[in-house]
Amino acid sequence: MLESSHNQVLVAFSIIVAILASYTALNMASRVSSTSGKTAMWWLIGGSFAMGFGIWSMHFIGMLAFNLPIALGYDVPLTLISLLIAIVSSALALYLVCKDTLPTGRLVSGGTLMGLGIACMHYTGMEAMLMTPRIIYVPWIFVLSIVIAIVASIAALWLAFRLRQDSKRTTFTRMGASLVMGCAIVGMHYTGMAASKFPLNSFCSAANSGIDTKWLAILVIIVSLAVFAIALIISMLDVRTERLSNSLDEATNELIELALHDNLTRLPNRILLGDRLEQAIHRAERSNGEFGVLFMDLDGFKAINDMNGHHAGDLLLKEVAQRLLKISREEDTVARLGGDEFVLLMEPDSPENSALLAQRLIDTIAQPFHISDTPLHISASVGIAIYPQDGKTEHELMVNADAAMYHAKQQGRNGYRFFEHAMNADVQLQMQLQQDLRQAIDNNELVLHYQPKFKAPNGPMIGLEALIRWQSPEHGFMTPDRFLPQAESSGLIVPIGNWVINEACRQMKVWSDQGHNDCSVAVNLSAVQLQHISLVEVVDTALEVHELTPTQLVLEITESTAMHDAETSLKVLNNLSALGVSISIDDFGTGYSSLLYLKQLPANELKIDRGFITELAQGNDDEAIVQAIIALGKTLGMRIVAEGVETSEQQSLLTQLGCDTLQGYLLGKPVPAEVLFTSVKAELGEELAAEKAVALTPIIP
Structure with a gap:
């Protein structure tokens, strides 16, 4: 037999090509399995070629590394047939691993066919040498090479199926698997070569007419590496494109979700509800059916939000949403419009069923809520509008259901009302009122009246x-x-409030120029104003423009206003106090009465709510409360103002209890600016003539 040898450099290249071919095969398997339709078909065709060419090129480089003491060559047709066999075998492998499952029977049978195909490729490539006499194969080694091919193919199929999902961890695992698979393929090839024996008188018929081996090895290596590189680059680009596409799809879906759902409760929002209503209208038109729109508003939610903070309010709204979902049907839509307003779209339905659901809804909301281990109680007012009698458009149904809810609140809350056409008049009136209010500032329709405040018991006027x-x-x-409620709900309270600040400062400047510079003017601030970013600038500008000293301006806030957002309110009030203006806590005793925040507020005046003054008498509960409030204010170094003084008895008792300032109809009603000081002087003259009577008569009859 002829002695054979191998070119060690080409052997090393064959091993490298085998490992790269294995990695390419695993990568192609992931692309085929992750796509569908025509895309999957193209990946199967392209992957089969890349994988088959890789296996074949490893085999062919190994053949080119084989040396005999005679000239060698390879028949082109048989060489191409061996390449075709490798591609077909690869196509079978990729087809199997792209299935959802790979049971043992299919794994073994598929691996066997693939192994036989690879063995067939190898020995067809050997026949391409056209040896005379024919190559002699050692039977047991020949069988062993086929067994190795089958075992390697089964292992390759199993690994490809298990590692077909793309991830960072899979990439490293795939590299290790490629090393194992590459070595197995190389082992099969060189086992097959070891089985080949060449007689001493052998010669190669393809040596002259076949492929010249001098340049063929380099060409095959370059082409193989190019095929692998192209396949892997396209695969990586496709993976990145797919990931980018998936990320964009997820981002788009998330944006759509956010755009159509309420951020807090995840219920449909106004936009999605509008779309559902339009669809319901179309369906009802086709079937001549009915459906109900239930507009629900929570009674007492604002008080809970103020008393327990926004966090508790948010948790309560989430729990309300869950209760609504539980009592609604699968075909119904539960939406949140904002704040504490919810809408239930019942489709299809009748007025009777709408009433039943409304009552269930009211009963459900009336059950105690347990938020942060605190039991909270609220109720619900529900307005019902039925299509088509109560509206034929989405806007009409919503407006009319809202109007019915408003009437349910007027009738005592914790109930429901069906829409009646007479309710439209009230709705239209409120809308017209809001529209007219928008023009009131520009048309100079807003005016300020001023109520005097006197040093106890009866003067002089100090504010x-x-x-x-x-x-x-x-x-x-x-x-x-x-x-003002319309101004609050429409957002007009901010420009109106800013106008009040500026107008009051302007009038104070007029009075100061007239010599009345020993008084201060108090302006009420709403919760919306206090949270507005421009408030400090508005106050500072008004003082500067009208050349007032800051002590001439007092800003009155209620306890509830200050506690609406305690941290933000404290920051704004500190900035206002830094300007030098006075801060007065209005309606004290009706809100939080939180000593923790009260002592932090930069307030220098405490105003007792008129509710404690109305029934004030010697020895009753109101006297004890007022006395406690005065003591608290004095302890904190505040001036004490009592409003709502209407009788001389109240005037006398409040003076005895230690009130610094009195305000009320007994001492003077609110009057226009131009008559204020004239009226006050007239009242003081009458008082002296009445021998210093304790009570001042009203300024305006």
């Missing part, structure tokens, strides 16, 4: 409180209780 009025051409003369 004024600015009280807003609206002289509307459409609605007549209105006090703040009639229009």
Whole structure:
């Protein structure tokens, strides 16, 4: 037999190519399994070629590394057939691993076919040498090479199936698996070569007419590496593109979710509810059916939010949302519009069922809530509008259900009302009022009246409180209780509040120029104003423009206003106090009465709520409460003001208890600026004529 040898450099390259071919095969398996349709088909075709060419090139480089003492060559047709066999075997492997499951039977049978295909490729490539006489194979080694091919193929299929999902951990595992698979393929090839024996008189018929081996080894290595590189680069680009696409899809879905759902409760928001309503209207039109819209508002939620903080309020709203979902049907829509307003769309449904659900809803909300181990009690007011009799558009149904809810609140809350067309008049009136209010500032319809404050018991006048009025051409003369709620709900309270600050400072400048510079003017601040970022600047600008000293301005806030967002309020109030203006706590005793925050507030005046003054008498509970409030204020170094003084008995008793300042109809009603000092002088003259009577008569009859 002819003695054979191997080129060690080419052997090393064959091992490298085998490992790269294995890694490419595993990578192709992941791409085929992660795609579908035509994309998966193209990956199967391209992957089969890359994987098959890789296995074949390893084999062929190994053949080129084989040396005999005779000239060697390779028949082109048989060489190409061996390449085709490798590609077909690779296609079978990729097809098997892209399935959802790979049971043992399919694994063994598929691995056997693939192993036989690789063995067939190898020995077809050997036949491409066209040896005469024919190559002699050692039977047991020949069989061993086939067994190795089958075992290696089964292992390769199993690894490819297990490692077909892309991840950082899988990438490193895939590298290790490629090393094992590459060595197994190399082992099969060189075992097959060891089985080959060449007689002494052998010669190669393809040596002259076949492929020249001098440049073929380099060409195959370069082409193999190029194929692997192209396949892997395309695969990595596809993976990155797929990941980017998935990330974009996830981001898009998340944005859509955020755009259509309430951030707190994850219920559908106003936008999604509007779409559901439009769809419900179309379905009801086609079927001549009905459906109900239930507009729900929580009774007492603001008080809970103020008393327990926004965190507790948010937890309560989440729990309310869960209760609503539990009592609603699968086909219903439960949405949150914002704040404590919820809407239930019942589709399809009748007025009777809507009433039953509304009552269930009210009963469910009435059950105690346990938030942070604290039992909380609220109720619900529900308005019901039925399609089509109560509205044929989404807007009409929502407005009418809202109007019905408003009437449920007016009738005592904790109940429901069906919409009635008479309710529209109230809704239209409120909307018109809000629209007119928007123009009130520009049209100079807002005015300030001023109520004097006197040093106890009966003077002199030491301060004024600015009280807003609206002289509307459409609605007549209105006090703040009639229009400020509309200003609060519409957001107009900020520009109106800023106007009040500026107008009060302007009027104080007029009075100062007239010689009345021993008084201060008090302005009430709303919770919305106190949270607004521009408040400090507005106050500072008003003082500067009208050349007032800061001590001439007093800003009044209620306890509830200060505690609405305690940390933010404290920061804003400290900034206002730094300007030099006085801070007064209005309606004290009706809100939090939180000593922890009260002692931190930069307030220098405490104003007792009129509710404690109305029934004030010697020896009753109100006297004890007022006495305690005065003692508290004095301890904190505050001036004490009592408002709502209407009788001489109240005037006398409050003076005895230690009140510094008195304000009320007994001493003077709110009057326009131009008559204020004239009226006060007239009242003081009458008082002297009445031998210093304790009570001052009202300024305006």
